Amino acid sequence: MSLTDELSTSPVDGLNISCGNEEVQVVEAPEKIKLRSWLNKNLRIEMSDGRILVGAFLCTDRDSNIILSSCAEFLNSSSEEARILGLVMIPGRHIVSIHVDNSYETM
Amino acid sequence: MSMNEHIKVDDDGDLSDDEKKKLLEDGVFTTTATPKLTYNWVDITEEFTSLAKTLNLGELLLDKHFGLYEAMSAVEMMDPKMDAGMMCNRSDKPTLTFDKGVELGVLRLEGLDLLEQIGVMDQVFACFVSWIEGNSLAQTVFANLYLHKPFSIEERSLKAFCITAYKMVEIIKHFIDQAAVFEEEDYQPMQYGYRLVPDVSEQRTVGMLREVEEDLFRRLRQRPPQREADCLGALLARIKFIRLLYSVLGVLGRQDTEPEARKELRPESELHKALNMCSEQLTIMRSTIPLAIPSDSPKLGFEPLANQRLLPPTFPRYAKIKSRDEAFTYYDDLIQRLRVVCKIYSHASFHTALDFFMEFSRQKPCLLSRSVLQVLYIPQPSSLLTNTRVVEVLREAAKSFICPPSLASKTLLASNTQAKEFLDMFLLHCGRPFVQLIQLCGHNRARQRERLAHLLEDFSNLQDEAEKVDAYLHNLTSKSEGRRSHLACFGTWILYHTLRIMIMYLLSGFELQLYSVHEYHYIYWYLYEFLYGWLLSSLSRADSLLLEQESYLEKENSRGKGKKNKVKRKKGCRPYARDITLCQVYQNLCGGYYKAAIAFQRTGKINIPKSEFDCEKVRYEHRFLPFSSLHTPPPMQYTEFCDMTKTMETQICVQSEKQSPDHTRLFMAACKNFHQARTLLEIMASSDQEINNLLLVAKTNFVVLKLLAGGHKQDSNTPPIFDFSQHCHFPIIKLN
Numbered sequence: 001m002s003l004t005d006e007l008s009t010s011p012v013d014g015l016n017i018s019c020g021n022e023e024v025q026v027v028e029a030p031e032k033i034k035l036r037s038w039l040n041k042n043l044r045i046e047m048s049d050g051r052i053l054v055g056a057f058l059c060t061d062r063d064s065n066i067i068l069s070s071c072a073e074f075l076n077s078s079s080e081e082a083r084i085l086g087l088v089m090i091p092g093r094h095i096v097s098i099h100v101d102n103s104y105e106t107m
Numbered sequence: 108m109s110m111n112e113h114i115k116v117d118d119d120g121d122l123s124d125d126e127k128k129k130l131l132e133d134g135v136f137t138t139t140a141t142p143k144l145t146y147n148w149v150d151i152t153e154e155f156t157s158l159a160k161t162l163n164l165g166e167l168l169l170d171k172h173f174g175l176y177e178a179m180s181a182v183e184m185m186d187p188k189m190d191a192g193m194m195c196n197r198s199d200k201p202t203l204t205f206d207k208g209v210e211l212g213v214l215r216l217e218g219l220d221l222l223e224q225i226g227v228m229d230q231v232f233a234c235f236v237s238w239i240e241g242n243s244l245a246q247t248v249f250a251n252l253y254l255h256k257p258f259s260i261e262e263r264s265l266k267a268f269c270i271t272a273y274k275m276v277e278i279i280k281h282f283i284d285q286a287a288v289f290e291e292e293d294y295q296p297m298q299y300g301y302r303l304v305p306d307v308s309e310q311r312t313v314g315m316l317r318e319v320e321e322d323l324f325r326r327l328r329q330r331p332p333q334r335e336a337d338c339l340g341a342l343l344a345r346i347k348f349i350r351l352l353y354s355v356l357g358v359l360g361r362q363d364t365e366p367e368a369r370k371e372l373r374p375e376s377e378l379h380k381a382l383n384m385c386s387e388q389l390t391i392m393r394s395t396i397p398l399a400i401p402s403d404s405p406k407l408g409f410e411p412l413a414n415q416r417l418l419p420p421t422f423p424r425y426a427k428i429k430s431r432d433e434a435f436t437y438y439d440d441l442i443q444r445l446r447v448v449c450k451i452y453s454h455a456s457f458h459t460a461l462d463f464f465m466e467f468s469r470q471k472p473c474l475l476s477r478s479v480l481q482v483l484y485i486p487q488p489s490s491l492l493t494n495t496r497v498v499e500v501l502r503e504a505a506k507s508f509i510c511p512p513s514l515a516s517k518t519l520l521a522s523n524t525q526a527k528e529f530l531d532m533f534l535l536h537c538g539r540p541f542v543q544l545i546q547l548c549g550h551n552r553a554r555q556r557e558r559l560a561h562l563l564e565d566f567s568n569l570q571d572e573a574e575k576v577d578a579y580l581h582n583l584t585s586k587s588e589g590r591r592s593h594l595a596c597f598g599t600w601i602l603y604h605t606l607r608i609m610i611m612y613l614l615s616g617f618e619l620q621l622y623s624v625h626e627y628h629y630i631y632w633y634l635y636e637f638l639y640g641w642l643l644s645s646l647s648r649a650d651s652l653l654l655e656q657e658s659y660l661e662k663e664n665s666r667g668k669g670k671k672n673k674v675k676r677k678k679g680c681r682p683y684a685r686d687i688t689l690c691q692v693y694q695n696l697c698g699g700y701y702k703a704a705i706a707f708q709r710t711g712k713i714n715i716p717k718s719e720f721d722c723e724k725v726r727y728e729h730r731f732l733p734f735s736s737l738h739t740p741p742p743m744q745y746t747e748f749c750d751m752t753k754t755m756e757t758q759i760c761v762q763s764e765k766q767s768p769d770h771t772r773l774f775m776a777a778c779k780n781f782h783q784a785r786t787l788l789e790i791m792a793s794s795d796q797e798i799n800n801l802l803l804v805a806k807t808n809f810v811v812l813k814l815l816a817g818g819h820k821q822d823s824n825t826p827p828i829f830d831f832s833q834h835c836h837f838p839i840i841k842l843n
Contacts, residue, residue: 031161032168038155039170044148047184051192054146059169059178062162064155067173067181073192083192083416089181098155099148 035060042101043068048094050076055088057100064092191415202412203405205255214252214408217261221338223406224265226399227253228345229392230407231272233434237426239279239475240437241292245299245414246426248276252408257304264323264346267315270304271349274312277303278356279475286478288549293474299417309357316350341395348388351381352438355445359479362486365496372452372483379449385442393435402431437473444476451483457504457541460484464548465611469835471552481549485542497538498531505534508603509649510656511596513580526583533576533597540565544608553619559612560733566605567737573597574739595648602739603645609740610638612733618835622730624826625715628704629727629748631697636751639694641740646690650683688791692784692801696837699780702759703812703840705752706773713826771816778812781805800834807839815842 028036043057045066052075055068067089072082162168183189208214219227231251238247253260257269280303283294323343327336358371358378371378400406411425429437447467454460467480506514513530540562547558574595581593613630616622622630681687707713715721727745734742759776760769785805791798814820820842829838 029161031158035155035158035162035168038151039168042146044146049185049193053184058173059167060155060159060162061167062159062164064159067169067178075192081416085182085192087177087181088184089178090184092156092159094185095152097150097152100151101146102149103145103147 038100044099044101045090046077046096047090048096052077052079053085053088053090054082055085064095066090066092066095066098191418202415203252203410204413205252205259208252208408208410209259213405215262216259219262219265221335221342222398222400224262224268225338225341225345225395226402226404226407227251227265228268228342228349229396229399229431229434230402230409230428231268232345232438233402233429233431234409235272235275235279236429236434236437238276239294239473240429241294242426243295243297243299243418244276244301245297245417246411247428248272249299249301250409250411250413250426252410252413255413263315264319264342267312267319268346268349270307271312271316271353273304274307274309275349275353275356277305278353278360282356282360282478282482283474286481286549288477288481288546289474290551290554293551299414309353313350313354316346316353319346320350337395338398340391341398344388344391344395348385348392348438351385351388355381355385356479359445359448359483362482365486367452367455369452372449379446382442382446386439389435389439389442393432396431396435399431441473441476444472445479448476448480448483451480456507457500458508461545461548464545468548468552468555474551477549481546484545497542498534501534501537501541505597505600508600509596509652511580512584512593512656513596515656523583526580529576529579533572536572537569537601540569541604544604552615556612556615556619559608559615562608563605563612563733564736566601566608569601570598570605570737570739573601596652598739599645599648599652603642603649605737606638606642606645606740609734610634610642613638614836616730617831617838624704624829625708625713626726626730627829628701628708628752629723630730631701631704632748632752633731633743635694635697635701637740637743639690639697643687643690643694646683646687650681650687653682685791688787692787692791692805695780695784695787696801696805699777699784699808699812700837702755702773702777702780703808703815705756706770706777706815707827709756709770709773710821711824771818771821774812774816778809778816781809781812785809801837804834804837804839811840811842 038057040056040058042054043066045053045068047053051073053068053071053073055071057066058069059067067087069087071085071088073085074080074082159168185193187193203211203213205214209216215223231248231254234247234251238244248254253265254269254272257266257273260266260269280296280298283289284296289296320343323339323346327339327343330336331339355378358381370376373379409428451460451463454463464480464484468477502514505511513526543558543562543565547555547562550558574597577594577596577598580596584593613634616630704713708715724745727748731742756770756773760772762769782805785802788798788802788805793799823842825843828841828843830841831838833839
């Protein structure tokens, strides 16, 4: 109970402290800014078994483990029939390719 | 792709007749289409991975609205246990669909031989049972491809059967949903977008099946070869069975009046004839199981993964489908249970109905029969709480229980509208908790316990109100002379029910195996010293008040009012004699266990947790926590338990002040309790199963404790075994 409370009340800020002290405003590295620009955009990830996952990018780490929200699964690139998975974590070692949807930028 | 074939369900109301027809021809499988999205994908694989590498070890780059807590609920892809879509979780061959099956000739729309039809039907029967016992429809009944498009089937018998299967799902779902006495472990209510052919009426369904039956019967009369005749008979039995069961459920589901008024529930009705015929068909069906094609044949049209993509990602992959034999056993039992359920018509009074519900629940019936019973007794759940029927039923219940003067005569309240309102309001408030008590009996045994605990809070409030009503009415009646006192009438009535709930709560812990052996002593102590004692006194009070009312009426009658209110009961026979004796039996049994358990502990025969890891007080308080919300009866504290036990021990064990206490004397005291219980049971002399079980328990424990008191196995430290196989609350004590 107390653990879950703690996690839900102090989510992100607490975690960010580990990379930069909150009091001293650290300017983020350009790499991180670039990565951050993809947050909440739709990603299309192909996995090592050929399945395609499409969902909003929420989180990643050094090993490119990626968390997508509202994720849909397609059995192969030509398949149109989706299965809704919801929140998923894709281990970096199973990622074959990553595409970002920039349809908003080109509009 | 296949999306186009599906028809949207949501705009059903606006369909023209043509569209409806097409809908039926296409089958019943539907899903809602999603709008087409266009993306402009740009490859960032290289860039992403190289950028990600710049993050520190353990550092997360995340959205600020996203935390670890949310991340915990993510499904991990490529983990065989979590990822249902993974290759290893998919079968090698692609999942068969109805159309593909027809194309490949696995499924046939017509010209199925009898053995195949019997096989398909038996499989569907087995799926039904698997569904009602808690699996998802998508993995059981709807995993049969023949049921995906029943209207495309040309074979008349199979088509009629498949359409009836839908109607069966519909009617069973209706019962279960309406009764709402299921939990997630009992039943899955999801329908997965399958439409349940509402366009086919009940009469039409039965008509179709009858036509098929006549047809089969005609073929049988043409004296076909023996083997074919057997198969025709087997098929006929199955069609007949599903028709009869469907009709029975249809009749039970019609709720025009209260159960007492429903003639169809009585024995010798059409309904009971149909139930008997169901049993006959089942005998034939069971003996002809081997005729059908085996249960793993693809021709059955059973595709376990047919609806896999409709299920949540982490759903169990396969539901265990019952064997045909198990399924038919279930139907046999179901028919038997439905016969029992019908008996509710004879329980017009609330108290006998409540006992009936409790007794039925004790046999651990299946969800469907529990639901049917609920629906029979409580027809319209929505309007029930304001229903005047409940108030009237409870008014009758209170009257027959203790006969409060305010309910005994009509004249008393007629002149006083305020008193009448006060009383009606109280009975109205009783409605919800009492209905909940009935509903609670419909839930599975494990879930009843937590519900009992919650219900105690409601009854605590009722107790307060009952006492106020009693006091108010007492003031009113004491002014008019010659009346009986109104004190503690409704109070006793509510107390009686509160005590029964408390007892049920404590006893359920034995049945659910929640208590450790070293906890038995205070559980049985509470039952022995208080609950059964209080129950006894509330029953005795009701008993004497009823007798008082009788003599009062007699006096009135003798004054020349005629024999209008003649009481039928024989003189000198106490109305609650049986209940009181049974209560004494239970009390003595609990006393026996309490003393025996203490004696076992004192002589080191029961393992007790090491004191540094244990606190008996905490344990005690946890066990009796739900009682703490009550004022009447007052909750008993741990210190009281310790004090009373100590007093009891000194009284029994210490002969003289100089000697150390002799705990074997406790065994003798326990033995006396069991002896007392046994004597009372023998006086009752009933063929009742409960009485006989209790008698066996009391007799055996009497012998065992007598041995112990005589010093048998005195030096052995082997713990005794409490064997609950004869009775789920009162064990037989065994020494090994």
